[in-house]
Amino acid sequence: MNVLVKVLSFSVALILIFTGVAYVLPQMEGAAPEETVVDVGELTIESFVAMGEELYQGKGNCALCHNDLGRAPDLLAFDVTRASRERMADPRYQGAASDVEGYLRESMLQPSMYVVEGFGTKGSGDAESPMPAVDKPPIQLSELAIGAIIAYLQDKDGNPVTVALPDAAAGNDDGAAPALPALVQSAEAAMAKYGCAACHAILQSAATLGPGLNDIGSRQSIEQIRDSIVNPAAVIDEDYLVMMPEFPNMTLGELKMIVGFLAKQSGDQS
Amino acid sequence: MRSDSRYPSQRAGRFLLLALMVLVIDLSLAQATAAEQLTAGAENVEVAAASLLPAPNPQRADYPNIGVSSRNLVWIIAQMHLFFGALVLAVPIFVLVIEIIGFRTSDDRYDDMAHEFMKISLTAYAITALFGGTLALSLFLLYPHLMTYLMRAFGSQVLVYAALFFLESMLLYIYYYGWNALRYGNRKWLHLTLGLLLNAVGTTLLVVANSWTTFMMAPSGVDPATGAVIGNIWEVMKGPLWNPLNLHRFIANVAFGGAVVGAYAAFKFLSAKNPEEKAHYDWMGYSSNFISILAFLPLPFAGYWLMAEIYAYSQQMGILAMGGILAWLFVIQAVLICTILLAGNYYLWTGMGRSEGAERYRWAIKYIATVLILGFLVWVTPHNIIYTAAEITRLGGGNHPVLGPLGIMPAKNIAVFLMLICTFLSFQLYRRADKVITVSWQNWGNALMASIYAVAIANIIFAGVYYGYFTNTVYKVGSSVIQVMSTVFVIVSGVVLDTLMFKGAKTLHVTWGKVSSRSQYALFALPIAFTWLMALMGYVRTSIRTHWHVYTVMPDNSPDNFIPTLQTVGNMVTLATLLFLSFLLFIFWIANLSGTRQLPIAADNNPALAGGKA
Numbered sequence: 008m009n010v011l012v013k014v015l016s017f018s019v020a021l022i023l024i025f026t027g028v029a030y031v032l033p034q035m036e037g038a039a040p041e042e043t044v045v046d047v048g049e050l051t052i053e054s055f056v057a058m059g060e061e062l063y064q065g066k067g068n069c070a071l072c073h074n075d076l077g078r079a080p081d082l083l084a085f086d087v088t089r090a091s092r093e094r095m096a097d098p099r100y101q102g103a104a105s106d107v108e109g110y111l112r113e114s115m116l117q118p119s120m121y122v123v124e125g126f127g128t129k130g131s132g133d134a135e136s137p138m139p140a141v142d143k144p145p146i147q148l149s150e151l152a153i154g155a156i157i158a159y160l161q162d163k164d165g166n167p168v169t170v171a172l173p174d175a176a177a178g179n180d181d182g183a184a185p186a187l188p189a190l191v192q193s194a195e196a197a198m199a200k201y202g203c204a205a206c207h208a209i210l211q212s213a214a215t216l217g218p219g220l221n222d223i224g225s226r227q228s229i230e231q232i233r234d235s236i237v238n239p240a241a242v243i244d245e246d247y248l249v250m251m252p253e254f255p256n257m258t259l260g261e262l263k264m265i266v267g268f269l270a271k272q273s274g275d276q277s
Numbered sequence: 278m279r280s281d282s283r284y285p286s287q288r289a290g291r292f293l294l295l296a297l298m299v300l301v302i303d304l305s306l307a308q309a310t311a312a313e314q315l316t317a318g319a320e321n322v323e324v325a326a327a328s329l330l331p332a333p334n335p336q337r338a339d340y341p342n343i344g345v346s347s348r349n350l351v352w353i354i355a356q357m358h359l360f361f362g363a364l365v366l367a368v369p370i371f372v373l374v375i376e377i378i379g380f381r382t383s384d385d386r387y388d389d390m391a392h393e394f395m396k397i398s399l400t401a402y403a404i405t406a407l408f409g410g411t412l413a414l415s416l417f418l419l420y421p422h423l424m425t426y427l428m429r430a431f432g433s434q435v436l437v438y439a440a441l442f443f444l445e446s447m448l449l450y451i452y453y454y455g456w457n458a459l460r461y462g463n464r465k466w467l468h469l470t471l472g473l474l475l476n477a478v479g480t481t482l483l484v485v486a487n488s489w490t491t492f493m494m495a496p497s498g499v500d501p502a503t504g505a506v507i508g509n510i511w512e513v514m515k516g517p518l519w520n521p522l523n524l525h526r527f528i529a530n531v532a533f534g535g536a537v538v539g540a541y542a543a544f545k546f547l548s549a550k551n552p553e554e555k556a557h558y559d560w561m562g563y564s565s566n567f568i569s570i571l572a573f574l575p576l577p578f579a580g581y582w583l584m585a586e587i588y589a590y591s592q593q594m595g596i597l598a599m600g601g602i603l604a605w606l607f608v609i610q611a612v613l614i615c616t617i618l619l620a621g622n623y624y625l626w627t628g629m630g631r632s633e634g635a636e637r638y639r640w641a642i643k644y645i646a647t648v649l650i651l652g653f654l655v656w657v658t659p660h661n662i663i664y665t666a667a668e669i670t671r672l673g674g675g676n677h678p679v680l681g682p683l684g685i686m687p688a689k690n691i692a693v694f695l696m697l698i699c700t701f702l703s704f705q706l707y708r709r710a711d712k713v714i715t716v717s718w719q720n721w722g723n724a725l726m727a728s729i730y731a732v733a734i735a736n737i738i739f740a741g742v743y744y745g746y747f748t749n750t751v752y753k754v755g756s757s758v759i760q761v762m763s764t765v766f767v768i769v770s771g772v773v774l775d776t777l778m779f780k781g782a783k784t785l786h787v788t789w790g791k792v793s794s795r796s797q798y799a800l801f802a803l804p805i806a807f808t809w810l811m812a813l814m815g816y817v818r819t820s821i822r823t824h825w826h827v828y829t830v831m832p833d834n835s836p837d838n839f840i841p842t843l844q845t846v847g848n849m850v851t852l853a854t855l856l857f858l859s860f861l862l863f864i865f866w867i868a869n870l871s872g873t874r875q876l877p878i879a880a881d882n883n884p885a886l887a888g889g890k891a
Binding site for chain 1: 402443608613616798843848858862
């Protein structure tokens with residue numbers, strides 16, 4: 008019995024150590040992509056671009072490979088519009104696109120039309136791309152979603168967006184609204200999404216963990232407000248601790264809405 | 278006395294013929310099933326029409342709700358089935374090898390040990406079947422649409438599986454209960470043939486069941502747009518991940534089975550009442566550890582192949598596992614594999630005390646231990662973690678300037694391969710500990726072996742550093758091939774050279790049983806870590822399907838179609854491991870009970886028998 012107790016104690020202790028390792032690592036949950044209906048008629052170019060950015064980071068899975076780890080060209084590190092023109096002029100290009108928008112759409116639907124050197128499927132001599140066609144499973148982006156990503160890729164480098172805004176009537180033969188990720192439509196909704204009011208006094212909140220924001224517009228410029236959100240640790244009020252996290256998934260559109268809203272907060276409202 | 282010892286080559290020929298027959302039967306079964314499906318598809322219009330039904334797309338409300346998480350319930354039951362399945366398929370493999378060694382050396386100890394191992398497998402077999410049945414019922418109850426689709430894809434193959442299970446049961450019982458009746462002479466050949474058939478059927482069961490799993494990960498034989506089954510059974514089975522998984526599971530099962538029976542031997546050693554028992558179970562524990570570590574050494578290579586095929590099938594799937602949300606699990610994997618390597622090495626080092634010849638090699642242990650610990654530290658270093666803003670400011674970026682480079686695969690590959698080479702070195706030193714080599718070219722042989730180690734280590738470090746840090750990602754992956762080849766070359770050349778050098782070697786006395794009780798706990802650490810590891814990696818493999826029941830063709834819209842947090846995963850894996858441990862103790866107890874015989878009750882101690890009042 009003594010041996011049994013010792014062996015059991017040892018085994019359970021070892022199992023608990025392994026479990027403990029799982030507890031000390033970062034805890035993340037990976038939700039399945041949710042399909043929600045968006046009113047296409049309400050879309051503006053800004054919100055369309057923001058939608059593209061959200062799709063790029065989320066459901067489109069683009070950022071999974073197109074990042075700085077070298078799996079696929081890091082699209083955020085160079086001017087995609089200029090690179091598209093260069094690639095269409097390259098003799099290795101096999102596609103039929105004649106403009107940047109067409110090239111980007113073709114790249115997503117038929118990725119092997121042009122494969123950047125060194126990024127082809129192993130053994131294919133850069134003739135075949137490992138990238139899946141984004142309109143097919145498992146990604147299954149709709150035509151509207153593909154357009155939004157193209158708009159984002161054009162806009163991110165300051166180039167004009169050539170993708171036409173989707174027409175609610177033309178875009179849906181069956182009259183149903185397309186399934187797209189839900190977009191935050193207002194600054195208040197964006198701030199609720201990122202939990203600003205949990206620490207800052209703003210809207211109906213009287214929280215004191217972070218500086219109050221009801222008069223932020225009278226204390227800081229638009230640039231300062233934007234910098235404080237993008238890089239929270241850069242400048243810290245001496246009365247407060249460094250607690251504010253970064254928001255890597257915040258879209259450009261959400262940032263613009265929040266900054267615009269905060270810049271108008273002069274304290275008069277309260 | 279063996280009656281046919283004059284004709285060894287004839288016996289070997291007979292044995293080979295039987296082995297070939299088993300293989301032919303295996304292949305015929307697969308082909309017959311494929312042909313059957315083809316014929317049915319061509320001749321029966323209704324069946325052909327039915328087979329063009331698209332994959333189901335059940336909505337959330339279509340999933341039965343029994344009040345507990347369906348995924349968690351199926352997770353535990355499936356894991357228990359897999360644990361026991363692995364055990365009962367693995368044990369007969371090395372039992373057969375031990376039986377053959379016993380037969381060739383005429384040493385009854387091997388035969389007895391093999392028989393005792395089978396006792397464990399026999400009880401585990403019934404539990405495997407019970408969990409298998411429960412799993413099937415749970416799946417049909419909780420995921421009826423998925424099971425309907427899988428039945429449509431695999432058709433009558435599932436009945437072939439059931440038939441094989443019957444055959445496996447019969448062979449297992451005849452093999453175990455016929456052991457002593459078929460112990461010597463020609464009868465032993467019959468028994469060995471039964472063992473071979475048992476393993477052939479067991480392995481066929483394994484690969485058939487694997488095809489269901491790999492179909493869900495990388496479906497083949499279906500229309501990619503609708504999921505309609507358009508291929509024959511062979512096309513459905515032979516997906517791109519089938520063979521890599523077959524190899525990986527086969528090797529892993531042997532390592533796992535060896536570790537579990539090693540724990541049994543350790544338990545018996547610690548409970549032994551006399552030196553003879555201690556000596557027997559010490560030897561049994563050593564043999565089990567030998568099998569386990571020997572099977573474990575090539576396992577990472579099979580793992581690399583499986584992962585490479587996953588990447589080739591879907592880069593997105595591969596990156597999700599290795600660089601996405603599931604990547605953190607590989608930190609736990611590092612802790613588990615390092616536990617296995619440290620425990621295996623520690624057992625070998627302490628076991629060297631059984632022979633006085635070990636003193637010649639003791640100096641090397643501290644260097645091996647240093648490499649193992651450094652390798653462990655590099656392996657568990659994450660690429661980055663979730664920092665607070667203040668920490669990022671202090672670090673000056675998202676990665677630690679010194680530790681950051683240790684968090685990526687090239688550094689980990691160097692660590693892993695050096696740890697494997699060191700483990701093989703421990704293994705080689707242990708084998709040399711009780712021998713005095715006498716061949717005339719021993720100095721040249723030792724120099725050659727040392728050179729092979731030096732070149733392989735230099736190769737591993739150079740390939741990892743140069744290709745890992747000074748070229749782009751495509752070459753990073755290619756560098757691991759050089760590292761794998763270097764490690765395999767060390768292992769193969771070490772075994773070959775030792776075999777040649779041990780010819781005519783003087784064998785020193787080995788005192789079995791002369792080993793510390795502490796060393797036996799290493800034999801418990803091995804199966805615990807193996808069990809946890811199997812459950813964890815099985816979870817990773819299945820989770821890379823994300824929100825798909827069958828990747829890209831049948832979505833998972835159930836309430837559990839998300840990837841849970843690591844804490845939840847840890848809890849589930851721990852629960853499965855504890856349950857397995859409890860059942861294992863039950864099996865050990867049953868195995869002990871079968872050898873217990875109650876002594877007759879003396880009449881004067883029993884009032885009822887003595888005529889008094891009870």
